[in-house]
Amino acid sequence: MATLTTTGKRTLIESVIAEHNEKLLPVVNVLSQVIELFRDAQWIMCNNRTSHKVARVATEPSGTYVDYNEGIDPVTGTKDVVEEPTCMLEALSQIDARLLKHSVDGNAERMAEDQIILNRLGKDVAYGFFYETRNSGNNKGKVIDGLGNRVGYKTLADAYVYDNAKGETPSATANKMSLWLIGWGDKKVQMLYPRNDAPGGQSPDGVEGLGIKMTPYPEDWVYDANNKPYRGYRTLLQMHYGIVIFDPRYIRRQVNISATGNVATGDYTWDEEVLMDAIGDLPDLEGAAIYVPRKLRTQIWKRAKNLTSPVEIVDDQVFGKRIATFMGIPVRLVDQLLATESKVT
Numbered sequence: 001m002a003t004l005t006t007t008g009k010r011t012l013i014e015s016v017i018a019e020h021n022e023k024l025l026p027v028v029n030v031l032s033q034v035i036e037l038f039r040d041a042q043w044i045m046c047n048n049r050t051s052h053k054v055a056r057v058a059t060e061p062s063g064t065y066v067d068y069n070e071g072i073d074p075v076t077g078t079k080d081v082v083e084e085p086t087c088m089l090e091a092l093s094q095i096d097a098r099l100l101k102h103s104v105d106g107n108a109e110r111m112a113e114d115q116i117i118l119n120r121l122g123k124d125v126a127y128g129f130f131y132e133t134r135n136s137g138n139n140k141g142k143v144i145d146g147l148g149n150r151v152g153y154k155t156l157a158d159a160y161v162y163d164n165a166k167g168e169t170p171s172a173t174a175n176k177m178s179l180w181l182i183g184w185g186d187k188k189v190q191m192l193y194p195r196n197d198a199p200g201g202q203s204p205d206g207v208e209g210l211g212i213k214m215t216p217y218p219e220d221w222v223y224d225a226n227n228k229p230y231r232g233y234r235t236l237l238q239m240h241y242g243i244v245i246f247d248p249r250y251i252r253r254q255v256n257i258s259a260t261g262n263v264a265t266g267d268y269t270w271d272e273e274v275l276m277d278a279i280g281d282l283p284d285l286e287g288a289a290i291y292v293p294r295k296l297r298t299q300i301w302k303r304a305k306n307l308t309s310p311v312e313i314v315d316d317q318v319f320g321k322r323i324a325t326f327m328g329i330p331v332r333l334v335d336q337l338l339a340t341e342s343k344v345t
Contacts, residue, residue: 012038015210023207027214030115035122036332037129040289042184043191043210044244050086050194052244055079085134086192086211086242087143089124093117097219097231114214114235121239127336129243130180144242147180153253156344162254162278163344164271170256171266176341177257177296179270181278181329183250185287192242211240252278255344259295270299272310272326279327288329293337300324300331 010018012028032038046052061075093114100106132143152158170176182189193211207214215236222232245251254274261269275290282288292300301324303311310327324331 011040011042012210015043019209021209024209024212027115027118027207027212028210031119031122031212034119035126035334037126037291037334038122039332040182040184040287040330041191042186042287043193045197046086046192046195046242048083048195050240052084052086052192052242053081054084054244054246055081056246056248082245084192084242084244085144086194086240087128089121089128089239089241091117091121091237093235093237094222095233097233100233110216110233110235114216114237117235118212118214118237118239121237123336125239125241126334130178130334130337147243147251147253148178150245152248153251154344156255160248160252161344162252162274164254164257164274165266165268166271166274168268169266170258170268170343172343173258173265173267174340174342175259175267176255176343177259177293177339178337178341178344179254179257179275179296180291180337181252181254181275181282181288182291183282183284183286183288185250187246188250188287189246190244192244194240197240206235211238213238213240247283249281249283252281254278255341257296257299259339270296270303272303275326276310279329285329290326290329290331291334291337292331293339294333294335295339296337297324297331297333300326 011032013025013032016025016028028038044052056079058078058080061077063075064072066072095110095113100110103109128143128146130146130148132139132146133149134141134143134145147153152160155161156163164170184190197209197211197213206216213236215238217234217236219231219233221229222234223229254270256268257270258267261267279285279288300311301313303309304313304324311331312325312328313322314325
């Protein structure tokens with residue numbers, strides 16, 4: 001039976017284990033099970049406070065063949081300097097002190113309540129990773145640019161977008177899905193957390209590290225929806241994060257995959273040959289993972305019954321679950337990926 005192996009790079013869980021952050025470990029363990037994107041993503045600290053500057057090679061100079069007693073002109077390459085921001089996603093939990101007083105384990109109940117809210121923040125991070133727009137909307141200037149709103153991944157004319165319809169005209173029905181192929185790793189694609197928020201930075205009063213922070217406050221007066229006071233507990237939950245794309249070639253998007261297939265009306269279900277093209281264009285496959293919405297995962301699962309298909313169901317060594325792989329690359333479920341996208345043109 002085939003099993004998955006992990007790379008030597010540090011994911012969320014690996015970073016926490018390496019820094020012996022016992023408080024944060026159970027938190028990120030649950031997050032990584034709820035949000036499969038976090039299983040593969042590798043995290044680094046910003047090199048410029050709350051943002052990260054990276055220089056991408058724009059042009060590479062060519063050398064010159066020479067003969068004896070012949071000189072050469074000096075050459076230089078050019079680089080594009082990109083600064084990737086982080087954003088702050090926060091929530092405040094509140095629970096009645098009387099409920100905890102009558103609980104079998106008040107601390108455990110409070111922690112469970114906080115974890116539910118943190119899981120919700122994790123889902124918002126996953127949505128923002130693909131869909132948020134930094135320069136417009138209600139959260140203008142507060143969020144990062146999601147992958148789907150970045151140059152290179154938005155239209156069929158972009159270098160890293162692959163058309164599932166293979167040049168045919170997809171229907172105008174908003175039942176389209178995207179598959180994302182990402183190669184995680186150093187000098188590839190990584191997640192960011194603010195400077196001086198290392199995974200070992202434990203708070204004496206709460207949980208802290210990798211841009212994740214849970215700060216519990218002692219019993220105090222809190223207020224209901226009608227501004228009436230009662231005794232309760234509050235916890236501030238924070239997730240500060242960003243994305244840095246060192247090399248845009250390590251992200252590929254397969255678009256115009258219909259959630260319901262009907263070729264006659266221009267609705268095309270997943271075409272595995274298109275994904276093969278995308279995989280073939282990756283510079284290398286180390287750290288690669290595939291991210292899909294739920295309906296697309298079902299389409300991929302159904303291909304596994306075909307013995308000649310590159311889809312295989314295997315054991316995930318880290319979490320002990322059965323997952324699909326495509327040509328050995330894990331297929332991850334991201335429920336925040338929509339099955340109601342408009343067609344990409």
